[in-house]
Amino acid sequence: MSKSKMPVTFADKVSAKKGSASGGYPAQISAKDLDSNFKYACLEVEADTKDGKPQPFKIDEFTGEGGGSQRRLVFNPAAPEKSAVFTFSENAFSWLQAPAEGTHVLACVDGAFEWIATEEC
Numbered sequence: 001m002s003k004s005k006m007p008v009t010f011a012d013k014v015s016a017k018k019g020s021a022s023g024g025y026p027a028q029i030s031a032k033d034l035d036s037n038f039k040y041a042c043l044e045v046e047a048d049t050k051d052g053k054p055q056p057f058k059i060d061e062f063t064g065e066g067g068g069s070q071r072r073l074v075f076n077p078a079a080p081e082k083s084a085v086f087t088f089s090e091n092a093f094s095w096l097q098a099p100a101e102g103t104h105v106l107a108c109v110d111g112a113f114e115w116i117a118t119e120e121c
Contacts, residue, residue: 007040008033043073056086056093087113 010029045059057073064070075086076093083098089112096113098104104115 007036043071045073053088053091054093056088085113089113 010033013033043059045055045057047055049055054076056076058076060072060074062070062072077095079086080095080097082100084095085098085106087094087096096106096115099115099117103118103120105118106113107116108114109116
């Protein structure tokens with residue numbers, strides 16, 4: 001997987017030849033460059049996928065360290081606290097919760113995932 005690169009790399013601009021028109025030190029950061037990077041970094045998540053199915057993720061907005069607004073991508077619906085598998089069935093995403101007791105295996109029966117109890121030795 002390749003690493004994403006911001007549209008404007010300020011380190012490159014600062015390391016350019018001192019006094020050149022394209023940058024150098026001391027450097028000024030332009031509002032246009034900042035806007036390009038913020039637009040690039042601003043993740044958008046539609047409510048539905050391109051084929052009209054519910055989106056399995058949503059953007060969670062919260063107050064971060066220092067009181068600033070932050071956003072993060074989270075599962076929709078949220079993950080349960082115990083072992084589960086994220087599945088897509090009948091045009092919807094959901095969590096298939098593992099049973100709390102006993103030993104089980106995950107199987108696909110008639111096209112649907114389900115937990116099947118196993119016999120203990």
